[in-house]
Each structure stands twice: as C-alpha cells, then as structure tokens.
Amino acid sequence: MVSGIALIDKQQGFTSHDVVAKLRKQLGTKKIGHAGTLDPMATGLLLLGVNSGTKLMQFLSGLDKSYSATIRLGAASSTDDAEGQLGETRNASNISNSQIESELTKLRGEIEQVPSSVSAIKVDGKRAYELARKGEEVVLKSRRVSISRFEVIGELRAVGEFLDLDVEVDCSSGTYIRALARDLGEALEVGGHLTALRREKIGTFDVSSASAISEDAELIPNGEVLSKLMPEVQLSRQQEIDLRHGKRLDVKIPGLAFATLAGSLVAVVEPAGNQLKSVVVFPEEA
Numbered sequence: 001m002v003s004g005i006a007l008i009d010k011q012q013g014f015t016s017h018d019v020v021a022k023l024r025k026q027l028g029t030k031k032i033g034h035a036g037t038l039d040p041m042a043t044g045l046l047l048l049g050v051n052s053g054t055k056l057m058q059f060l061s062g063l064d065k066s067y068s069a070t071i072r073l074g075a076a077s078s079t080d081d082a083e084g085q086l087g088e089t090r091n092a093s094n095i096s097n098s099q100i101e102s103e104l105t106k107l108r109g110e111i112e113q114v115p116s117s118v119s120a121i122k123v124d125g126k127r128a129y130e131l132a133r134k135g136e137e138v139v140l141k142s143r144r145v146s147i148s149r150f151e152v153i154g155e156l157r158a159v160g161e162f163l164d165l166d167v168e169v170d171c172s173s174g175t176y177i178r179a180l181a182r183d184l185g186e187a188l189e190v191g192g193h194l195t196a197l198r199r200e201k202i203g204t205f206d207v208s209s210a211s212a213i214s215e216d217a218e219l220i221p222n223g224e225v226l227s228k229l230m231p232e233v234q235l236s237r238q239q240e241i242d243l244r245h246g247k248r249l250d251v252k253i254p255g256l257a258f259a260t261l262a263g264s265l266v267a268v269v270e271p272a273g274n275q276l277k278s279v280v281v282f283p284e285e286a
Contacts, residue, residue, distance in 0.1 A: 002027060002029075002050065002051065002219060003050055003051035003052040003053045003219070003221075003222060004049075004050055004051075004053045004219030004220050004221050004222055004225070005047055005048065005049055005050070005053050005056060005060075005219060005220045005222070005225045006023060006047075006048045006049075006050060006053075006211070006217040006218070006219055006220075007045060007046075007047060007205060007207075007209055007210035007211065007217075007220070008023070008045070008046045008047075008048060008210055008211055008212075008213060008217065009043070009044060009045065009046075009207050009210040009211065009212055009213075010038050010042070010043055010044060010045075010046050010213065011043055011212070011213060012040070012041060012042070012043050013040055014040065014213060015037075015040050016034055016037035016038055016046060018213075019034075019046055019048070019213055020032050020034060020048065022213055023048060023050070023217060026216065026217065027050060027217070029050060029051055031050070031051045031054055032048055032049065032050055032051075032054065033048065033049045033054040033057045034046055034047065034048050034049070034057070035047040035048075035049070035056075035057045035060035035061040035063075035202065036061055036065075036173070036202070038197075038199060039081070039083075039197070040083075041081055041082065041083055041194075041196075041197065042197040042198065042199065043197070043198045043199075044067075044197075044198040044199030044200060044207050045199045045200065045201065045202055045205065045206070045207040045210055046199075046210075047060050047202055047205060048217075050219055052222060052282050052283055053219070053222055053225075055222075055268075055280040055282065056222060056225055056226070058280075059226070059229055059230075059256075059268070060202065060203070060225075060229075061173065062173045063173060063202050063203035063205075064148075064170065064171065064172055064173065064202075064203060065170075065171060065172075065173060065175070065199060065201065065202050066149075066168070066169065066170045066171075066199070066200045066201035067168070067169045067171070067177050067197060067198060067199050067200060068153075068166070068167070068168050068169075068197075068198045068200055069166070069167050069168075069169065069177050069181070069194055069196060069197045069198065070164055070165070070166050070167075070194065070195045070196040070197075071164070071165050071167055071180075071181040071184060071185075071192055071193070071194060071195070072159075072162050072163070072164050072181075072192065072193055072194075072195045073092035073095060073162065073163040073164075073165070073184070073185050073188060073190050073191070073192045074089055074090055074091065074092035074093075074161050074162035074163060074185075074190050074191060074192075075087055075088065075089045075090065075162070075185075075190075075191045075192075075193065076182065076185060076186070076191035076192065076193060077182075077193035079116065079178070079193075080116045080176075080178035080179060080181060080182045080193050080194065081178050081181075081193055081194040081195070081197070082193060082194065082195045084193070086193070087191060088191070089161055089162075090161070090189075090190040090191060091161040091190070092161060092162060092163040092188070092190040093158040093160070093161055093162070093163055095156075095163055095188060095190065097152070097156065099188065100152060100156075100165065100184070100188070101152070103184055103187040103188055104150050104151070104152070104184070106187065107147060107150055107180060107183060107184065107187075108147050108148075108149075108150050109146070109147060109148075110144060110145075110146050111144070111145060111146075111147060112142040112143070112144055113142060113143060113144075113145045113175065113176065113179050113180075113183070114140055114141075114142045114143075114179065115140050115143065115176050115179055116176050116178045116179050116182070143174060145171060145172050145174055145175040146171060146172040146175075147169065147170070147171045147172075147175065147180070148170045148171065149168065149169060149170035149171075150167065150168075150169050150171075150180065151167060151168055152165050152166065152167055153166045153167060153168050154166050164195070168200075177194060177197055178193070178194050178197075181193050181194045203228070203229070204228050205228075221265075222265050222282060223258065223260065223263075223264075223265040226258040226265070226268065227258070229256075230255070230256045230257050230258055230268075231253075231257045231258075232257060232258055232259075232260055233251065233253060233257045233258070233259045233260070233269060233276070234259075234260055234261070235249075235259050235260065235261045235266060236261075237261065239251075239259075239261075240259075240261040240266050243259065243266060243267055243269070243278055243281065244266070244267075244281060244284075246278070248272055248275040248276065248277045249269075249275060249276050249277075250274070250275055251275065251276050252271070252274050252275070252276070253269065253270075253271050253276050254271070255270070255271065256268060256269070256270050256279070257269055257270075257276075259276075259278075264284075264285045265282050265285070266281065266282060267279070267280060267281045267282060268280050
C-alpha cells in the first residue's frame with residue numbers, strides 16, 4: 001500500500017477538503033490527513049499524509065511556517081481578509097514606510113495575538129468561523145506566537161485611498177497572518193486586511209517542491225520525512241520485535257527519534273527514563 005507525505009501547491013478557490021478529496025480519488029485511498037489547512041482565498045503549501053503517512057501529522061503540524069502576503073491598509077474586514085465585509089474606508093495613501101516599520105517592530109518576536117474570528121478554533125464545541133458567519137459574536141482568547149520575520153518587500157502601492165504592501169512572514173505554528181494585517185491596520189488607525197496569502201514553507205518543506213492539484217502527486221517516504229525532523233536510532237531484529245510488541249528498550253535517547261531496522265522504518269520513539277518507548281509504530285515494509 002502506497003504511503004508517505006504529499007506536498008501540494010493549493011490554488012485559490014479550493015478548500016483544503018477539496019484537495020484531500022481529489023487526492024483520495026487519485027491515489028485510491030480514504031486514509032489521508034493534513035498538517036494544517038489553508039483558507040480558500042489562500043494558496044500554497046499543504047502537507048498531506050497518505051495511509052501510514054497520516055501517523056506523521058502530529059510531528060508536522062507544529063512546524064514553523066513562512067508566508068508571503070499582501071496587506072491592504074485603509075479598511076478593516078469582518079473576516080480580516082478580502083472575502084469579508086469591509087468597514088469604513090479611511091485614507092491610508094499617505095502612510096510612510098517609516099510609520100509602517102515602527103508598527104511592524106511591535107509585531108515581531110514573542111507576541112500575544114488574538115486569532116481571527118473566522119479561525120477554525122473551537123468555541124463551545126463549534127468552529128469560530130461557523131459562529132462568526134452566522135452573525136454571532138465570537139470572542140477568542142489571545143495566544144502567544146512567535147514572529148521571527150515580518151518585513152515589507154518592494155514598494156508601497158497607493159490604490160485610491162488604500163495602500164497595499166507586500167510582506168513576508170516567518171512565524172510559529174498557530175500564527176494568523178490575517179490577524180497581523182488586522183493588528184497593523186489598527187495600530188496605524190486606518191484598518192487593514194489581507195488581499196492575498198501564500199504559504200511558502202512548512203519547516204524545511206518548500207512549495208517549490210510541491211505538485212499542483214491537477215498533477216499526479218509524488219509521495220515522500222515516511223522515513224525520508226522523519227530524517228528531516230529528528231535523529232535515527234538503528235535497531236537489532238530482537239529490538240524491533242520487542243518494540244512492535246509494545247515493550248520498552250534499554251536505550252537512552254535525548255528526545256524524539258525514528259527507529260529503523262536495516263534501513264526500514266519501524267517507529268517513532270521517545271525517552272522513558274533511561275529507556276525508550278514507541279510513540280507510533282509503522283506497518284512492516286514488504
């Protein structure tokens with residue numbers, strides 16, 4: 001059975017579920033999971049686990065991410081992006097680079113961010129975006145995120161009273177780029193929202209290596225994916241048998257690792273005192 005991770009470059013207008021459905025049909029399997037969704041408006045990198053590759057999602061979903069985006073200053077939006085209802089328009093055309101840079105500085109590093117009201121965060125068991133789109137008031141708690149890079153790329157562009165700026169963002173998982181656009185606009189007292197968003201990287205995985213939805217997806221083997229995330233532990237045949245039976249091994253490791261037997265992936269393991277135990281075990285390779 002084919003397994004691994006697919007890198008997909010999602011195009012605008014498709015939901016992440018659309019991509020999953022297409023991949024299921026293409027590969028003839030229902031067992032597909034993803035490591036983080038993208039809004040229909042957004043484009044860029046999706047990581048999808050196929051068959052036993054779904055076991056890797058827990059190790060991929062928390063990776064740092066990189067985005068390119070366009071922020072429009074001059075109006076807030078009900079969804080913090082161009083798909084929502086715009087509020088009052090304010091003249092932002094004369095805002096300078098130095099004013100923007102002054103506020104960007106405050107949005108870098110470790111910050112407290114209130115997620116967008118149309119995020120997928122659950123509130124009383126329901127997704128925030130479901131409540132927001134019904135017109136219900138959604139109040140989300142702030143969360144700590146890390147922004148290692150938030151920079152304007154190229155020239156500012158006046159579009160009537162609006163001001164468009166292209167940005168690049170490197171951030172921790174759980175960061176909302178729409179919220180950065182919203183907060184920048186609020187800080188400049190003109191409002192702001194996203195008009196374009198593209199996810200460029202997840203960890204070391206780059207959209208330049210991804211397939212379009214219309215192309216046949218190539219899968220990266222599970223072991224190759226794990227080699228980018230953690231060290232390898234080589235097992236003896238008896239250790240493999242013991243690990244597959246749920247036993248702990250008298251092997252000390254500093255953190256998560258992937259265990260192999262003669263180059264074949266067996267499990268992801270973690271420390272248990274001076275021993276190691278399995279976190280997930282993979283099917284034996286044919």
